Amino acid sequence: VSTTRNPDPAFIDRLRELAGPHGLLDAPEDVAPYLVDHRRLHHGRTPCVLRPDTTERVAAILAACHEARCAVVPVGGNTSYCGGPTPDASGTQVVLSLARLDRIRSVDAADFQLVAEAGCTLRQVQEVADSADRLFPLSLGSEGSCQIGGNLSTNAGGTAVLRYGMARDLVLGLEVVLPDGRVLDQLKGLRKDNTGYDLKHLFIGAEGTLGVITAVRCKLFPRPVTLETAFVAVRDPLAAVALLERLREVTGDAVSTFELVPRIALEMVLRHIERAADPLDRAYPWYALIEVSTSRDDPGLREVLMATLSEAIEREEVADAALAASGPQRDAFWRLRETIPEAQRHEGASIKHDVSVAPRRMPEFIREGTELALRLAPGARVVAYGHLGDGNVHFNLSQPPAGDREAFESLAPQIHRAMHDLVARYDGSFSAEHGIGQLKVGELERYEDPVALDVMRAIKHALDPHGIMNPGKVLRSNPG
């Protein structure tokens, strides 16, 4: 139960002082960008946006808010798909931006790690790793603007999960400011350390409801030297799963990307994205964008990939395949995948689902989900694409081409319900990588095991007894 209060002007002055020079924004034009989420689904109000530039200032701010029972909404790059960093409409929640905590504290190439503050953009972290001849493999569409603290708070996924894991798997340690302002320093970042409960994983993916991540010790990897990228026409999703399984074996688990793309998604991209070109001679119903990579100088890898694709052609699991012959061609293949969301926006309204099921069951799920969606929204176009290798597809519907936008959008609640019920029957997840934020709090209550929900609430209460941290996100502030 949240017991937060409305902050009075004297308290805002106190926060201004604690946030330091240039640390508090309250002019309407400065505050405006923080009042709406990335997808423009959620709108809120706030008395101010705090922009401290050190962990100590974050700690002082949280200690004051804890004492005053003032609600705090942390924000990174504001790229959440679920309204995670948008305050509610009450105007009582202060926003805490981590953007000015943007230093790289250390880089250690020999030990394959670096320490970044929460406000570093993901791209900044990638580039620092790269200049140390290392790879930080987390990679997302929004990497130019999302911040590493937000990536960890939401346990971001992306296109390299198959090989390197989710954001949580890429972290050796965290620095977290607790809801009462104490600093939990878990930055040591040992690869082995069995001394008590693992606290780091509790804060990763908690979306700022248990504290504020202020710094991250990231795991680095040897940088890929050999990189082979293929755009492959697969017979169907079932054939894609079989191909992935075989590729993992024969390449020595070097598959770093395996993305499913249906023809309809490729057509949308070809229609709306400049310079997009069909990579194969004719149209096929399904494609996979496949990348295998290794830090070894390894001409044999291309041969293994080609031999496996040839075999798959003989088995009629693959119809045709193009291997990138150059960096620019590789970029062109990737662009076909990465511009799907943008292309889909040009096709009118869409109703989206971020679904995961066991990879093996994905083909059946897509088939059954498509039938279900078309029964509820005749004429809609199903665009099911994404991270097949992790069992995660973005199961999105675009409105019927000639249909009415509002009429289609009004179907969203019942389609979400039906799709998420289907996901539950497949023992899947209704939010594979996008999290809960404020958008999916009701879905979590509906689909999560009540025992698990109880444990989450017990932990929330234990760490944030006044409920000041990002209230109403992940868990409802006043359950029942």
Next chain:
Amino acid sequence: VSTTRNPDPAFIDRLRELAGPHGLLDAPEDVAPYLVDHRRLHHGRTPCVLRPDTTERVAAILAACHEARCAVVPVGGNTSYCGGPTPDASGTQVVLSLARLDRIRSVDAADFQLVAEAGCTLRQVQEVADSADRLFPLSLGSEGSCQIGGNLSTNAGGTAVLRYGMARDLVLGLEVVLPDGRVLDQLKGLRKDNTGYDLKHLFIGAEGTLGVITAVRCKLFPRPVTLETAFVAVRDPLAAVALLERLREVTGDAVSTFELVPRIALEMVLRHIERAADPLDRAYPWYALIEVSTSRDDPGLREVLMATLSEAIEREEVADAALAASGPQRDAFWRLRETIPEAQRHEGASIKHDVSVAPRRMPEFIREGTELALRLAPGARVVAYGHLGDGNVHFNLSQPPAGDREAFESLAPQIHRAMHDLVARYDGSFSAEHGIGQLKVGELERYEDPVALDVMRAIKHALDPHGIMNPGKVLRSNPG
């Protein structure tokens, strides 16, 4: 604060009923093995040992114990190095063995996963994976008797951490019975699922103090097809770290083992272990046991390994190297590493430390630690060996050859203190893979950040308000 009570005979009868046929042992000879730990450091008493054969029975037992405030000590294969599964001397704590939950519930080779109940031995899990043409990479000395539930409860390490991670990294999902008897079913095992807090990582490594793990969904990997094993004389630990860094890069991160072995350890093995033979022509001060592996049929990997070793010989980082030419030779190399603990037992008393620091700082730590140890125990023999690739060495002292056993053992407290203080100065861990159990509760209190300890206590209290689960392990029952 633990509020547990002494169970009366009527309650024991109730437990007998809940545990099912053959589910309760109370004859002294049956109970005896559970009253002492693997290293024979800890001795306890118990009214009975419960051996339920289903999750439902475990749940019923915990519900009853929760209500009656009866303390429960879970035990797997009883191979803890820290007295984790040994009851205290009060005779009021019942022991809960998971040994009869020993079914493999499912194996799914296509999705690279299997579900095992907690009481399956690690070897059983490895063998089931192997028969599905998959690898379960967790590997430890005690794998024939330790159980997968215990491996997860203690977040076991072992010799493949460098490549595949700790036990926690090898798990997709858990089934846990909570302290109040409710079953938390987190077995779905999706590779991506961002729906609320990650509860699984809280129970992994909690050593049975937050609940009882009853089943585990394990991640599987393609089985290695190409495996190259080398026994290498390295100039010193610093040269070993440099060699590891280069090998990770040039092999495409195919290094699955990198174990440091000092000459003194090899000599002990040659003295005491049957059929052990020196793999190189003459003696060198330091060795590394190195394995690179891939599921690809890959003759090039051996060439890369040989070329890298040749280069290292030119740089004088490596003095000599032997590559295993056959399976039996590989087994012989491994035997030299794996029998070190056994060989060391033949050398009299030992004082052990399970230390991790950043790999890059390990050479300096070993040098400084050796000086320190020899100041405190002149004539002792420092045997620092183990998982250099993860920054984890077992820094063990053997008594002086002609010295008095008891006199040497009496130095243990002050040597532990000095070594662990040194570890703290290196930002290291005093328990890299062995956990806390009852042996290191005081060390945790001394070295852990008080903020982290507070958070651990808050979580313990939130999930186990009566303190019935494995009281006194990890955290003291009555702090202060």
